[in-house]
Amino acid sequence: MKRTLLIFIYIAFAEVFTVSAQIHTTLPHKTFKDYEVSKPILYTQTVTYDAHDKGYDPVMVTVNSFNEQGQFIQEYLHILGKFESETAHNYIYNNGRLDSLNTLATAKNFNVKTSFEYNSNGKVAKETASGVYSKYTRHFKYNKKGDIESITTDFDNGGHNWTTFTYKNGKLDLVTQIDGQVKEGSLTNYFAYYNGELFARWDNLDKDLYVFPSAFMHYKLPKHPEPLATVNNLRELQATNKTAYNKELNSVLTHAEVTFEMGQSTPENGDWTRRMTKETRFGGTTRRFHFRKIVYADGKVSGSTEFDYLFFNKMKDL
Numbered sequence: 001m002k003r004t005l006l007i008f009i010y011i012a013f014a015e016v017f018t019v020s021a022q023i024h025t026t027l028p029h030k031t032f033k034d035y036e037v038s039k040p041i042l043y044t045q046t047v048t049y050d051a052h053d054k055g056y057d058p059v060m061v062t063v064n065s066f067n068e069q070g071q072f073i074q075e076y077l078h079i080l081g082k083f084e085s086e087t088a089h090n091y092i093y094n095n096g097r098l099d100s101l102n103t104l105a106t107a108k109n110f111n112v113k114t115s116f117e118y119n120s121n122g123k124v125a126k127e128t129a130s131g132v133y134s135k136y137t138r139h140f141k142y143n144k145k146g147d148i149e150s151i152t153t154d155f156d157n158g159g160h161n162w163t164t165f166t167y168k169n170g171k172l173d174l175v176t177q178i179d180g181q182v183k184e185g186s187l188t189n190y191f192a193y194y195n196g197e198l199f200a201r202w203d204n205l206d207k208d209l210y211v212f213p214s215a216f217m218h219y220k221l222p223k224h225p226e227p228l229a230t231v232n233n234l235r236e237l238q239a240t241n242k243t244a245y246n247k248e249l250n251s252v253l254t255h256a257e258v259t260f261e262m263g264q265s266t267p268e269n270g271d272w273t274r275r276m277t278k279e280t281r282f283g284g285t286t287r288r289f290h291f292r293k294i295v296y297a298d299g300k301v302s303g304s305t306e307f308d309y310l311f312f313n314k315m316k317d318l
Contacts, residue, residue: 023191074091125140159179192228273302276289
């Protein structure tokens with residue numbers, strides 16, 4: 001089988017950015033299409049290792065399972081080692097709709113029961129969560145086209161989250177998320193999109209600007225003076241003049257901080273099965289190797305969770 005080795009540089013700030021993290025409040029819909037695979041799957045199993053020249057140790061196992069409709073039915077995480085723990089997110093459906101989500105954890109205070117209600121158009125209108133550390137009610141509103149327009153979350157402790165979505169030419173353009181007791185003066189995060197993909201984000205307090213010009217390049221510009229103006233200029237050039245865009249992007253990123261790198265290997269179908277992530281924070285560097293087994297709905301299997309020394313040797317000096 002033909003294999004290709006792809007080396008990508010991810011530039012981001014490790015303390016506040018992770019590749020798989022939910023970046024802002026979104027609709028509670030998940031299918032195999034949200035999980036970096038090219039076609040329907042039954043499940044994926046990923047084992048993460050801490051590795052060095054003298055050996056390797058598994059530190060985490062994740063398993064994601066799907067039903068025949070391609071919807072998540074369970075996300076399972078098992079952290080190994082001194083602080084061993086298990087967490088399972090169980091998705092329950094009724095007539096094809098997500099009816100409830102139950103989170104079960106080793107530390108029972110993190111258990112959460114979440115239920116969903118729908119409007120007359122079949123879209124999620126309300127989400128209610130109940131748990132020791134997670135009690136809230138979330139309301140969803142849509143525009144005339146049926147696109148999500150706002151999500152408001154009211155927490156039992158008196159806090160709120162206001163998320164608004166704006167569109168340009170029918171595509172998501174900007175997401176604004178306010179977190180606090182009141183809107184005025186609270187932390188506000190901004191997420192700018194280009195062609196439906198996240199392009200940049202920043203907030204109104206520290207103004208650190210994170211730029212994502214592609215899925216494989218992430219940059220942090222600390223204390224950027226005019227985040228919105230910079231982002232709008234870059235997006236406009238990207239749409240109208242690629243040469244000028246690349247020149248301006250290189251100029252803007254001159255003082256970027258590199259804190260995260262990634263390398264991965266993919267089989268012919270393009271779904272990654274081997275991945276290395278390297279985080280550098282406060283002068284220290286941590287490398288982890290992730291090996292993934294994918295079982296497709298058509299019965300085909302790709303990859304393995306066994307540690308691969310060949311991939312390790314190719315990636316260890318990145």
